[in-house]
Amino acid sequence: MSNDHIHPPPSSFFYKYIWSTDHKVIGKQYLFTAFFFLLVGGLMAMLMRWQLAYPGSPVPVLGKMLSALAFIDDDGRVTEEGFNQLVTMHGTIMIFFVVIPILVGAFGNFLIPLHVGARDVAFPVLNALSYWLFLPASVLIFASLFVEGGPAQAGWTSYAPLADLTQTGFSAGHGQTLWLLALFLVGWASILGGFNFLTTIIKLRAPGLGWGRLPLVTWAQFITAVFQLLATPVLAAALCLMLVDRLLGTSFFIPEHVYPGDVASGRSGGGVVLMWQHIFWFYSHPAVYILVLPGMGIASDLISTFARKPIFGYKAMVASMASIMGLGFIVWGHHMFVSGMQPVMGKTFMISTMLIALPSGVKVFNWLGTLWGSSIRFTAPMLCGLSFLSMFIIGGLSGLFMAATPVDIFIHDTYYIVAHFHYIVFGGTLFAVFGGFYFWFPKMFGRMMHEGLAKLHCALTFVGFNLAFFPMHFLGEAGHMRRISTPTEYEWLMPVQPMNVFISHSAFLLGAAQLIFLFNFFWSWVAGRRAEPNPWQSNTLEWTTPSPIPYYNFDKVPTVHHGPYEYSTAGAETDWTPQDRPDAGPAAGPAAGAGKGH
Amino acid sequence: MYQPVAVAAGDHAQAHESEHEVSKFGMWLFLASEVMFFAAFIAAYVVLRAHSRGAFAEAARELNVVLAAVNTLALITSSLTMVLAVGAAQRGDRRGTVRGLAATIALGCVFLVIKYFEYSAKFHHGIYPSTNAFFGCYFLLTGFHGLHVLAGIIALSILLVVASRGVFRDGYYTPVECTGLYWHLVDVVWIFLFPILYLLH
Ligand code: HEM
Ligand SMILES: [Cu+2]
Secondary structure, three states: OOOOOOOOOOOOHHHHHHOOOOHHHHHHHHHHHHHHHHHHHHHHHHHHHHHHHOOOOOOOOHHHHOOOOOOEOOOOOEOHHHHHHHHHHHHHHHHHHHHHHHHHHHHHHHHHHHHOOOOOOOOHHHHHHHHHHHHHHHHHHHHOOOOOOOEOOOOOOOOOOOOOOOOOOOOOOHHHHHHHHHHHHHHHHHHHHHHHHHHHHHHOOOOOOOHHHOOHHHHHHHHHHHHHHHHHHHHHHHHHHHHHHHHHOOOOOOOOOOOHHHHHOOOOOOOOHHHHHHHHHHHHHHHHHHOOHHHHHHHHHHHHHHHOOOOOOHHHHHHHHHHHHHHHOOOHHHHOOOOOOOHHHHHHHHHHHHHHHHHHHHHHHHHHHHHOOOOOOOOHHHHHHHHHHHHHHHHHHHHHHHHOHHHHHHHOOEHHHHHHHHHHHHHHHHHHHHHHHHHHHHHHHOEOOOHHHHHHHHHHHHHHHHHHHHHHHHHHHOOOEOOOOOHHHOHHHHHHHHHHHHHHHHHHHHHHHHHHHHHHHHHHHHHOOEOOOOOOOOOOHHHHOOOOOOOOOOOOOOOOOOOOOOEOOOOOOOOEOOOOOOOOHHHHOHHHHHHOOO | OOOOOOOOOOOHHHHHHHHHHHHHHHHHHHHHHHHHHHHHHHHHHHHHHHHOHHHHHHHHOOOOHHHHHHHHHHHHHHHHHHHHHHHHHHHOOHHHHHHHHHHHHHHHHHHHHHHHHHHHHHHHOOOOOOOOHHHHHHHHHHHHHHHHHHHHHHHHHHHHHHHHOOOOOOOOOHHHHHHHHHHHHHHHHHHHHHHHHHHOO
16 A cells, blocks of 8 residues: 555645644634633523522622623623523524534544544545634624624524514514524534535445444444434525525515514515424424434443443444434424424324434443443543433433423423433533543543543532532423523512522532633643553554544554454453454454444 | 545556545535425425415416526526536547536526526516515525526536646546536426426416
8 A cells, every 4th residue: 555645734834724624623623613612602601590590680700891791781780681692692602603513523523534544534625614614603603792782582493483573672683693694604514514524434434444343433423414414404494584584574484464563664474483493493403413422422432442341232323323313303393392283293293202212222221231240440531421321311311201292381491491401412412522532632632631630520510510400300390481581580480599599509610610621621732641642542543543643644544354342352462452453363253243243 | 625535545547436436425415415405495485385375376477487488498408518518528528528518607697697587577576575475485496596506607617617728538527527416406406496486376
């Protein structure tokens, strides 16, 4: 094999860091942009929790500093309208500018080419373009915080007609329009990523890397990419419809009779309000799987590596992700049980949603099966992986309750929902992300993160998270609506107000704990211990390269001889077997064969 | 666009073949997302139409079927000339490629010019996207389709310049074929839009 095709790395600053086509650099661009938004979105959460615990009192310290913003008044209080803006922007930022960019933009970009043994993604230029669509979107959404009237305030779901009308006070400002534009750009960035990753995984796998030898992280990215490719364009279309409603005066989501004021100002009506919810959730239910599947993949790798055992039921893991994908396209109606729908449709969506619990359950039992009887190495990444597992179980179980229409009609739009998705997205996905950083940081930056700080961060986050979010289940059952700014206005919520105070203080702890992570990240980047190539004694191809990884990843395209999870193989020279180790050895034996197959 | 960095063999012919396959595959995937994009619009059209069938039928009568039929013909013919261009590029026939591309561009322009006249006639009669739900759909669907035609024309024009320099030879014609795939999709979308907007009364 010759190395003729290795181009030298670009030498100019511009091509190295700005318009870079190197998947590792693009991954880092996504990463740092997302970190910035993690801070912004996190601060917004703190502001909201302050208001919910102590409605109407000025936010200490931050209030005065931020009083120039639309959602804080001159005395440093969160205004009622401002609360709506905070809820909206917190959700939007965390989903579209933090979690998806980190999972797909950062981890996907970084790991996929390495895991398939390629030197880059299939279309490096389009990959760069994807980030350069994401960045303007980031600028737009951030700028919307400062426009007159403030940012969007109709919720991250932007239901019509609330978000659709420009003549009423609620969504009159430019905030909502900027929101739509920003999401449109993010959407296309995501589509470009999706088809690039799919092509890479399908077409650029190294010799010997059959489908049965792909690490589960990369399988998860594969399924995620299908969602991105096929569901995101539908979101883009929905955004266009709302955008023309706002800019050109069409009435896609505005019926004739309900809004005479708008009809008088040139609206024809004739639209269908519920259509927004259908189109939006057709995308956004798959999107919640975009938010969790890569996390599941990361957790699978962490758990197998540190249990020093092959993953239990590799094929079942892949099959369950595939069926989550199939079902994921036909369950969107479970967000609309209360919006009004035919009982037959309601039942259909209820059953299909409950079916999703099956593949989720298969995954959980397979993770547990992997841990069973293993000698676990309790490293920081493993602690995060185990946290993912336990939090995902709780979030998945609450999902089942909500899937049942009779129950959901009671708890819809309450804090029970807030608890559910935070258990999955924060408790699940973010723990997997933290674990992923502790695990792959040496590959990304050539140094180890500080293990002690990492464990401290993981423990504090685990405690803070559960103290903050578990009580929300009770709040929801007590009838505490989500997205309200002043719970003390409602008599029936007075008895649970102390719980709100407790939750807020736990949330402050949780927020503060994240500073440990950020400190650890940047401190380790400059001063961490230099990493050897394979610090965790792991199998997959990225660990066969030096740390940090050279420009073109592999100086020789690897040939793959093993599955990704051959740990503790009887008779092997070490308790791990790198995927490209040529000796066939006893790897074909049944004990180690769990990760094999083509 | 594609850099054959992952191709193990040093053999160039093989690199090209694999590059060709990868690019084409990527294009197909991209087209799948385009299909979903237009499908969502068409679904919205179906829902709105089901809500006000009479009004839709009435409004549709205001459209100019003859112009649209000419446009349909222009686009279908342009798909044919595109196929010819791809075939010529595959054979390394420079003049054939240039001719095929030029014809395709010309027909695309015919489409847009006719569309321009259709639009301005509507505006002239005071019909805008906000007039009613039907015209909302009409302008949205044909507008986005028109943008795709425009993007196609731009891509084809770039190819035309490249092709005239004789770049496409020795079996290298990937960009022509990929752009061709895109162009056919734009054509197919129109084949759906034409009946649902102009013919369904
Ligand atoms: C066992 C699997 C799951 C089931 C059965 C399930 C079920 C549900 C149901 C029925 C709702 C609507 C509740 C309502 O609004 O009344 C819901 C909301 C939600 N779920 Fe899940 N879910 C599951 C897994 C997930 C996963 C994996 C994620 C994401 C990572 C997720 C994220 C969300 C989010 C973000 C919402 C709230 C959306 C909103 O209204 O703002 N869920 N889930
Ligand atoms: Cu859902």
